[in-house]
Amino acid sequence: MSIHVLKPGMLSSFQDLGRTGHQHLGVPVGGVMDSQAHRLANLLVGNEEDEATLEITLTGPTLRFDAPACIAICGAQLNPTLNQEPVPNNRPLIVRSGDVLAFGARASGLRAYIAWHGGIGLPTVMSSRSTYLRGGFGGFKGRALQKGDVLPVQARLDARDLDALARELWETKIYLPATLGLTHRATVRAVRGAHAPLFTERAIHDFFSGEYRISPQSERMGYRLQGAQLPLRSSRQLLSEATSFGSVQVPPDGHPIVLMADRQTTGGYAKIAHVATVDLPIIAQGMPGDTLRFTEISLEEAQQLDSQREAAFGRLHQALSPLRRLFA
Known part of the structure; x- marks a missing residue:
């Protein structure tokens, strides 16, 4: 059979x-x-x-x-x-x-x-x-x-x-x-990351209010986003740590990457935010060229949304x- x-x-x-x-x-x-x-x-x-x-x-x-x-x-x-x-x-x-x-x-x-x-x-x-x-x-x-x-x-x-x-x-x-x-949402909900204090106030504002376009260099490992650059307050080295599905890391060029299913196991780039689990399908269903906007929610709100989905x-x-x- x-x-x-x-x-x-x-x-x-x-x-x-x-x-x-x-x-x-x-x-x-x-x-x-x-x-x-x-x-x-x-x-x-x-x-x-x-x-x-x-x-x-x-x-x-x-x-x-x-x-x-x-x-x-x-x-x-x-x-x-x-x-x-x-x-x-x-x-x-x-x-x-x-x-x-x-x-x-x-x-x-x-x-x-x-x-x-x-x-x-x-x-x-x-x-x-x-x-x-x-x-x-x-x-x-x-x-x-x-x-x-x-x-x-x-x-x-x-x-x-x-x-x-x-x-x-x-x-x-x-x-x-x-x-x-198959949810159609104008914005993707995200929680401010533990490394957020390392970024300038303008970077935080731009991330949660600007518009990003999914780059052609996006696949199962990560989605590269084109839009406002997100600078750190100062250049610094971070210890590598475990990565997770939905973490938004920012490499030295300032353009964020949303880590997806086939992400690497560890990474040392600063993470400005983490996409709420319930909204990860929105990004996974996004095509190169599609636009994304992020809105900030609290960890408690993200947990409640996850509980509602379950x-x-x-x-x-x-x-x-x-x-x-x-x-x-």
């Missing part, structure tokens, strides 16, 4: 919630860029939230199914089609043997996530199935998909009445909280219990 890759897309790699616990060995956490879309896709097919999904970037792959499966697509709207017929995001979908999933022109966002009920058979490397592209390990053969790859699907739907299952899934009411959708996921998980029973 497998899936054939007819076209790989621009950059399609398997990711989960990351390879935690190994940064002290120099191994990055990695994982999905948009954890919200990833988790949602898994819930919609009855998986645990950390099951590996296929993260696709801008140009989606073309996949042929050799056996029935249940999939969900979340995140960016890349106009997916099944046998050349449009299919929606954010719904569980039944595919049959011989079906071909493809993607069209981008409508919004940058990264979409495909989850399979039961997941894809991938080896676990350091407690994760995420692909670390620079290191060449994890995921499917440690790399992005290539034409001709064959992906093993773990769960079988062969013995089921697929028409009845598809009908039941389609009739299942799914109320997606607004906080868990509560929304908890309610959705409970609401989808009838869906999970269909696969039991």
Whole structure:
């Protein structure tokens, strides 16, 4: 039971919630860029939230199914089609043997996530199935998909009445909280960083009031931003320290970099701010050339927003219990 890759897309790699616990060995956490879309896709097919999904970037792959499966697509709207017929995001979908999933022109966002009920058979490397592209390990053969790859699907739907299952899934009411959708926000919320006192008052003001453009030199490791330069009060050396997803570090040229999923394990640049976890998907879905504005919130506000998001996921998980029973 497998899936054939007819076209790989621009950059399609398997990711989960990351390879935690190994940064002290120099191994990055990695994982999905948009954890919200990833988790949602898994819930919609009855998986645990950390099951590996296929993260696709801008140009989606073309996949042929050799056996029935249940999939969900979340995140960016890349106009997916099944046998050349449009299919929606954010719904569980039944595919049959011989079906071909493809993607069209981008409508919004940058990264979409495909989850399979039961997941894809991938080896676990350091407690994760995420692909670390620079290191060449994890995921499917440690790399992005290539034409001709064959992906093993773990769960079988062969013995089921697929028409009845598809009908039941389609009739299942799914109320997606607004906080868990592909969010369009005018600003990105961020907490002032521990190194903020090292920057001039003007730099702090410019960061939280100016407009930044995502540079073409942006990828899974970090997003470089073009806009007002952010000078320090004085030149100084900092000890390297652990990095985290969403930290905004400022190298000597004064142009900020938002550290993303494949960030380095340590860094010595001053960090002016940290993006609130709930707003990281906004940046992950941003294209080079898109603009970002930052607004300051307190740590307590960021924690409250995170708690609200987790509560929304908890309610959705409970609401989808009838869906999970269909696969039991």
